[in-house]
Amino acid sequence: MTDHPKYLVTGGAGFIGSHLVDALLARGGPVVVLDDLSTGRLQNLAGARERGNLQFVHGSVLDEPLVDKLVGECDRVVHLAAAVGVKLIVEQPLRSFTINTKGTETVIEAAYRHGRHVTLASTSEIYGKNSSGPLTEMSDRVLGSPSVPRWSYSTAKAVDEILAELYRREYGLRATVVRFFNTVGPRQSPAYGMVIPRFARQAVLGEPLTVYGTGRQSRCFLHVTDVVAALVSLLDRPEAEGETFNIGSDEEISILDLAERIIACANSTSTVHRVSYTDAYGPGFEDMERRVPDTTKLRALTGWQPRRDLGDILVDAVADARGEAPQQAPVAVPGRPDEGHAGGADGRAVAAGPCPV
Numbered sequence: 001m002t003d004h005p006k007y008l009v010t011g012g013a014g015f016i017g018s019h020l021v022d023a024l025l026a027r028g029g030p031v032v033v034l035d036d037l038s039t040g041r042l043q044n045l046a047g048a049r050e051r052g053n054l055q056f057v058h059g060s061v062l063d064e065p066l067v068d069k070l071v072g073e074c075d076r077v078v079h080l081a082a083a084v085g086v087k088l089i090v091e092q093p094l095r096s097f098t099i100n101t102k103g104t105e106t107v108i109e110a111a112y113r114h115g116r117h118v119t120l121a122s123t124s125e126i127y128g129k130n131s132s133g134p135l136t137e138m139s140d141r142v143l144g145s146p147s148v149p150r151w152s153y154s155t156a157k158a159v160d161e162i163l164a165e166l167y168r169r170e171y172g173l174r175a176t177v178v179r180f181f182n183t184v185g186p187r188q189s190p191a192y193g194m195v196i197p198r199f200a201r202q203a204v205l206g207e208p209l210t211v212y213g214t215g216r217q218s219r220c221f222l223h224v225t226d227v228v229a230a231l232v233s234l235l236d237r238p239e240a241e242g243e244t245f246n247i248g249s250d251e252e253i254s255i256l257d258l259a260e261r262i263i264a265c266a267n268s269t270s271t272v273h274r275v276s277y278t279d280a281y282g283p284g285f286e287d288m289e290r291r292v293p294d295t296t297k298l299r300a301l302t303g304w305q306p307r308r309d310l311g312d313i314l315v316d317a318v319a320d321a322r323g324e325a326p327q328q329a330p331v332a333v334p335g336r337p338d339e340g341h342a343g344g345a346d347g348r349a350v351a352a353g354p355c356p357v
């Protein structure tokens with residue numbers, strides 16, 4: 001392997017993936033992206049394509065021969081491709097579960113066959129309803145019924161983590177797992193109702209900010225560039241092999257306070273409007289009161305520190321909502337589900353209440 005390993009990034013046209021691709025290309029290495037553009041967008045890679053050294057392959061991680069070929073042609077793999085967002089997961093639960101388990105198994109098997117290191121994207125949804133905090137990588141999983149789509153997403157990601165660990169233990173697979181907490185920033189599709197872009201849009205329009213539940217539930221938001229910096233720092237560390245890391249912010253804020261801060265940041269006359277979970281999501285909706293990561297392990301190994309705080313994130317979000325930053329229209333892809341849903345798994349949903357990430 002050269003100083004600039006060739007990376008295969010599955011899901012590289014997505015939100016986090018495209019920022020990772022930018023970072024890897026900036027370091028000088030060639031990158032291959034495998035993406036089916038189900039939720040990703042080609043526009044996300046516009047800058048990367050200009051830079052050169054990027055190969056985009058339109059295809060699925062379920063395509064075993066294709067995955068095998070691409071993994072064989074690359075030095076390292078970062079597996080981010082997944083079915084995310086409550087709409088996709090609720091409307092196409094079997095397809096989503098299959099992509100999130102079989103797709104990952106396909107990538108892991110190819111990485112094992114070719115002796116490649118693989119970094120797997122997991123999620124804070126792993127911890128389920130565990131509202132104690134801060135959550136360490138060894139904190140308990142507290143889940144509801146597997147018939148609830150949210151917990152099936154969490155379970156699929158847990159299956160991925162277990163597969164990686166068992167391949168590592170039994171066959172010597174070189175693997176690292178990263179659990180992303182709420183991630184925000186440019187290129188995040190507004191379609192999924194993620195709370196910050198949604199509040200910012202409501203504040204800019206002078207509409208009420210809709211807060212689900214009591215609003216006392218708290219979350220932490222990390223800018224995507226800090227997420228990618230953490231990820232890249234782990235890619236550079238051989239000691240990260242065989243380990244799992246939380247990647248998130250520890251700047252905790254209640255959703256009610258978040259709404260007030262965004263109203264102030266936008267200098268808006270908006271009010272806050274509370275909606276019960278039942279009205280928002282129907283009966284039986286489950287959510288956690290807190291979701292706060294303990295990132296001691298990541299910081300101790302890499303020295304990583306976030307460079308942007310919540311204030312920076314909110315200023316950007318309000319500017320975005322005002323159209324002061326370039327907006328990226330989604331690529332029209334046949335078969336992509338309608339957009340506009342307000343709740344979901346992994347950053348994309350959840351709005352003011354449930355931040356399933």
Ligand SMILES: NC(=O)c1ccc[n+]([C@@H]2O[C@H](COP(=O)([O-])OP(=O)(O)OC[C@H]3O[C@@H](n4cnc5c(N)ncnc54)[C@H](O)[C@@H]3O)[C@@H](O)[C@H]2O)c1
Binds near residue numbers: 016035039079122124
């Ligand atoms: N954004 C967050 O806050 C967050 C939090 C926790 C975990 N994650 C995880 O991070 C990863 C990236 O998420 P994201 O927020 O960038 O979402 P995203 O939807 O923007 O990215 C996922 C990408 O995977 C692609 N994809 C989906 N199915 C595919 C398939 N079968 N074959 C090939 N490509 C496929 C999509 O087109 C998309 O580009 C996911 O694994 C997700 O579970 C994200």
